Amino acid sequence: MVGIRVGGLASGMDIDQMVSDLMKAQRIPLDKINQKKQFTEWQRDDYRSMNSLLFDFDKFMFDGVMKQGSYLKxxxxxxxxxxxxxxxxxxxxxxxxxxxxxxxxSAATMSSKIPTSITDSTKKLSDFGVAAQQITIQAITKEGGLQTEPYTLTIDPTVDTLDSVIAKINKDSGVTAFFDTTSKKLSISAKNSGDIASSAEIILTDNGPGGGKFFNDVLQLNTNNDLAKINGVGKEGVxxxxxxxxxxxxxxxxxxxxxxxxxxxxxxxxxxxxxxxxxxDVDAIMDTVVKFVDKYNEAIDKINKKIKEDRYRDFQPLTSEQKKELSDKEVEQWEEKAKSGTLKNDSILSGSLNKMRLDLYGSVSGTSSFKQLTEIGISTTSNYLDGGKLNIDENKLRAAITNNPNGIYELFQKSGTTTEEKGLAQRLREAIKSTMKDIETKAGKSTSVNNTFTLGRILDNYTNQITRFNDRMMQVEDRYYRQFTAMEKAIQRANSQSNYLMQQFSN
Incomplete structure (x- = not known):
């Protein structure tokens, strides 16, 4: 803890300002370390943004040109x-x-033979003399057979109402129930249509006490839709x-x-x-391929711009003191230059671009039809400044889709043990995953601990240097104050002696 300092009483000097000016020179190496740390953080963030770009492209391929369904439209x-x-x-x-x-x-249906004794479906069932019991329902399945595991429901008449029981049945069983408040009858229909030749399509079972069975006595329902049909209140599934x-x-x-x-x-x-x-569906399939080409061009354009971005070495990251002297707009303009070129000529990204181009332009062996992108109307642009962007001959691509859409799927997705046998999208994904792994090794992920990746360890080293330097700066500053304090004391003693001598001469 630094105590309160009052300097310059004897000398009349602004000691605090003098120490501050001296410390500015001492802080120059510390500012350089902070600037290096800031630049490294920007570099780490730019690496991670490239990884996000590659991840999005990889996912886009997987959900697009690599899905067979994209070509079955x-x-x-x-x-x-x-x-x-x-x-x-x-x-x-x-x-x-x-x-x-x-x-x-059509689905099987059945309904109450006569009006039920329930006059209000919102009241508790105990109000109508219903006893606690368990009911089960079996119904036809989507496959056309009877459910092997019946739906079971335990009724608590002190809690349940007819509406609450119907809600549970409609949610979890294989039937849909409806209570008509006017006729006081319940209607049940199977959720799935169809006829089971050897069985009814809806079977109701309850184990209530004699005279109090929920389906039979309370709701006046037959035990299955076949019996209901005989009684004129049901029909079979068709x-x-x-x-x-x-x-x-x-x-x-x-x-x-x-x-x-x-x-x-x-x-x-x-x-x-x-x-x-x-x-x-030529338009739909073509849209999938065109979107892939657009996404590929977007990815390599962003990577190319990043590795070719100019590095302005005269624009170093600003210190907090420098930012105070500039307006917000000036800080923004300065940092735009300072952040530029963090990945200039980066070997990981440039190597990835070369690998992606080679993988995409090579032939795929063992296909039944198309072996190269050029055969479906996709080639590189003639302008070398585009960095290998793809161009589409729409007429040629439409013709390829019309004649053999599955051949285009095979060109992108074919599996194989060697690179030559693998489809173009398969190769691209492998190249992307390799690049992402290399970037992660160097720049980590947002969840990574610094000591697990290269730039993180460099940042930790800068942090340690800054901590040590700050400790040393405090010592230097303290030394300056001690020296000025000693000077003040010396001046004060000299002033005292001078005053004493003047006093003696006066006497």
């Missing part, structure tokens, strides 16, 4: 789209055929019936797949036969 022509909708799911080839809708699938390319098929749902193509039935067409055919 098809335009489907249907003679009667009001009756049937068709979309491709995973068929790699074009398809065509005919379909006739003989019957639409399977969809179609004639596909002359072959009769049944499905439990109006939406189903055949050979990777999804059909959704909307209405009966019998006796009309609906024809359909598909072709590649």
């Amino acid at each position: 098809k335009t489907v022509s249907i003679l009667n789209p009001d009756a049937v909708s068709i979309k491709n799911i995973n068929s790699t080839i074009d398809f065509s055929g005919t379909i006739k809708v003989n019957e639409l699938a 399977n969809a019936s179609v004639t596909y390319n002359g072959f009769d098929l049944t499905r439990s749902s109006n939406t189903f797949q055949i050979n990777g193509v999804e059909f959704t039935l909307k209405k009966k067409t019998d006796p009309e036969i609906v024809s359909f055919s598909s072709s590649p």
Whole structure:
């Protein structure tokens, strides 16, 4: 702790200002260390921004040109789209055929035989004499079979209302229940359509006491929809019936797949036969490839600019004292120059660019069709200043998509054991991951501890130097004050002696 200093009483000098001026010269080496530390921090941050750029590009490739679904997009022509909708799911080839809708699938339903004794669905069930009990529900599944694990619900009539029970059933079981407050009847329908030949599609079971069973006695429901149908308060589920390319098929749902193509039935067409055919959705597939090219060009443009950025060595990071002497605008302009060139001619980034270019322009061996980007209309620009940006011949790319979209997928995504056998996107991802690893070794991540990466260890060293230098500066400053204090004391003694002599001479 520094005590209060009062100097210059004897000499009349501004000791604090003199010490401050002397310390400015002493602080010059410390300012240089702080400037080096600041520049290293900027360099670390710029490395990390490059890693974020590469990570985004890598993810963009994975979600775009490397997804087979990107090339399976098809335009489907249907003679009667009001009756049937068709979309491709995973068929790699074009398809065509005919379909006739003989019957639409529908869900099984059932309802109360007579009005229930429940007059208010918001009141507790105990108000209507309902006993505590357990109920179970089995219903048809999406696959067209009966649930093997029934839905089970324990009813607490002191807590539950009919509305709360219905809410639980609708949320977790295979049926949907609805209470009509006017007729006081409950309606239940299966969530999935279709017919189970060997069983009912909805089966209700309760174990309440005699005369108090929830489904049978309280809600006046049959134990299953087949019995409800006999009693005139229910119906069976119905399977969809179609004639596909002359072959009769049944499905439990109006939406189903055949050979990777999804059909959704909307209405009966019998006796009309609906024809359909598909072709590649050239615009959608082209959009995927174009976006990849744009993202690649954006990435190499930003990396190129960073490694070619000028380094202004006359513009060193500003110290806190220097910032005080400048306006905010001047500080901003200065630091724009000072931050420039942190990654100029960086070997990691320039090496990565070269590797990416080589990987992208090389041939892919073992493909069934396209082996190079130029074969699908993608080449480098003629201007060497672009740094290897890609250019698209739209007509050639459209033709390649029209003729063989899966061949383009193979060009990008083909797997292999050697670089030559791997698809272009596979190679790029490997190059990107290698670069990101090298950058991480040098600049770490936002969560990294300084001693785990190169620049972090350099920053720790600067911090230690600054700490030691500050300790030494305090010693130097203290020495200056001690010297000036000694001078003040000497002047004070000289003044005292002079006053004494003058006094003696006067006597």
